């Protein structure tokens with residue numbers, strides 16, 4: 001989780017910080033390492049929300065879009081309680097999902113939060129397998145699903161190779177974030193090979209649920225580094241993460257950069273395209289004009 005109570009204030013993790021979990025009241029300590037996003041962790045496991053899972057900068061940026069007071073809100077029903085990622089000002093629960101999730105857990109969460117709930121899924125990892133088309137490709141076989149669409153209006157058809165089938169039984173609205181100016185609202189066929197949906201302008205979505213679009217843009221700014229491929233070395237595993245080493249120039253200084261990846265495919269894709277996008281799966285933050293990279297390390 002990103003917030004704990006320190007002197008009764010909801011605050012983000014800071015180095016050597018100690019606080020109280022706002023949900024279960026147990027002690028938490030700040031984890032401020034280089035690989036994971038800074039967060040709070042319980043000193044004793046087992047008392048808190050069983051649904052909580054490792055979170056990324058993608059989660060954090062979406063949460064902060066709606067303001068700290070709406071983030072990680074404890075929702076109680078009878079003697080059961082869970083921590084919602086976001087409870088919007090119009091009382092809609094927004095659950096953010098970055099990694100694969102089991103069918104059972106989807107069902108449990110939807111039942112617990114009820115109908116005023118929606119999902120935002122990070123589509124970054126499967127966007128190459130998700131083809132959106134103007135036409136139903138079964139009816140117009142000549143219109144190959146090649147992600148070519150004439151506009152972002154109206155109903156679109158999708159073909160999903162290797163669909164995330166655990167979403168099949170979802171009964172709530174699901175929006176996929178492909179990290180551009182839109183969310184793809186799946187209207188039919190979530191978790192299936194074929195379906196329909198429509199593009200929603202991200203700004204309108206965010207405003208509708210009380211978020212701050214300018215802040216969102218600021219949080220999700222893309223910084224793209226061109227890797228110097230001659231100097232790109234695949235270094236293998238370190239702390240169970242693959243990483244590569246490259247050199248970037250920043251403020252007239254050459255710095256060596258280690259970039260960590262979740263899986264092997266991504267590392268070779270980056271090498272292939274000679275590009276690493278420092279956003280989404282890789283994370284960055286800027287502090288007072290000096291660039292600091294999470295999931296990475298400067299070696300001067």
Ligand SMILES: [Zn+2]
Pocket residue numbers: 021022023024025026042047048049
């Ligand atoms: Zn707790």
